[in-house]
């Protein structure tokens with residue numbers, strides 16, 4: 001019989017709910033410790049655990065995390081804090097001998113990345129980065145086709161990712177809007193995409209040139225376009241009540257419990273619903289990159305965070321033809337959609353979903369659409385499959401059909417390689433010059 005594993009979750013916010021539920025649902029895990037700066041958000045997760053029939057977990061403030069890991073004999077740690085703080089808890093947990101699973105991005109800058117890699121070298125520890133997009137069956141199919149040589153040697157990639165005015169806007173309401181917390185969208189969001197390309201190509205990025213800016217959100221843009229309404233945060237503001245760019249936290253019991261109640265209790269100064277056309281936003285919403293890889297392949301990449309629809313197009317050009325992936329996560333976004341748990345961030349499948357198409361165009365042959373087995377659930381079914389690989393199957397067998405992508409989990413090295421493009425991209429934005437990734441850390 002497998003010994004029960006004692007897990008800790010640090011960063012008991014929105015994303016952590018998926019891990020709390022996943023671990024509570026596995027008979028071979030106990031969530032034994034919760035940690036966050038906000039007692040209210042820890043209480044939210046404690047209530048979630050007991051509602052699922054699990055025993056209560058101990059709680060601790062982040063300052064006492066190292067000590068609590070030892071006191072509660074923790075085997076595994078899940079890190080779901082604000083991005084720029086991941087390194088602190090990853091290194092603390094590795095030093096304590098725990099297996100660590102961290103949300104992406106692994107971290108946000110070169111110095112923090114070096115500290116994680118150094119700690120891993122010293123401790124010989126075990127760190128997984130949860131790049132859940134790898135587990136989307138459409139993405140696995142693309143990986144398989146490319147690795148089976150469907151288009152020969154891959155010489156270039158053209159990649160466009162669109163975030164719609166609901167999901168995209170959400171990055172401009174919360175901590176993500178400041179680079180010191182998120183590293184900007186090149187690190188926080190595009191890191192997923194850069195990991196996919198590294199993985200698809202089996203390549204490492206070597207040089208990055210970026211251009212971009214804040215061209216839609218922010219006070220100046222909002223005043224110029226006339227989209228700005230005059231309020232600081234949505235909660236309690238009559239001006240926000242009819243603003244399609246506002247979020248009503250109280251309309252979603254989870255958001256209300258995690259953020260509005262934490263503010264009301266005075267244990268958190270985190271404002272989750274700021275005006276996207278407000279001040280103090282220093283991340284970009286429109287980004288263009290040129291990337292060269294060590295295989296000689298190149299990528300042109302574009303991220304747009306203010307699109308009418310959400311999805312992406314990736315085109316691979318090879319010596320034997322072309323492979324095209326197009327995913328419409330939604331075809332449009334109506335204003336004032338009631339917030340559903342996680343609808344902003346893929347926690348649930350989006351409304352108005354469109355098609356996913358994989359088209360193989362061999363040279364001198366007619367194009368053919370490639371079929372693949374779809375999976376149910378959030379992030380194209382990727383979350384369920386990733387959880388199964390990370391923590392084992394569910395005891396009740398309800399994830400029996402969710403075959404994990406055996407051996408395709410992302411390591412710290414993968415986390416660093418995805419980060420390399422974002423960090424080099426940020427440096428290129430600042431200097432206006434191409435940046436070599438060698439020597440970043």
Ligand SMILES: NC(=O)c1ccc[n+]([C@@H]2O[C@H](COP(=O)([O-])OP(=O)(O)OC[C@H]3O[C@@H](n4cnc5c(N)ncnc54)[C@H](O)[C@@H]3O)[C@@H](O)[C@H]2O)c1
Pocket residue numbers: 010011012013014015016035036037038041062080081082083085103104105130132188345346379
């Ligand atoms: N892979 C995905 O699809 C996906 C989706 C959403 C979020 N995420 C990642 O999950 C993580 C959490 O995101 P979220 O949306 O849940 O954000 P969130 O703001 O809801 O949660 C973050 C939590 O961290 C806590 N926190 C802040 N500073 C801390 C510190 N110094 N020490 C300890 N706790 C601290 C906050 O109080 C909050 O409870 C992020 O790294 C994000 O990138 C990944």
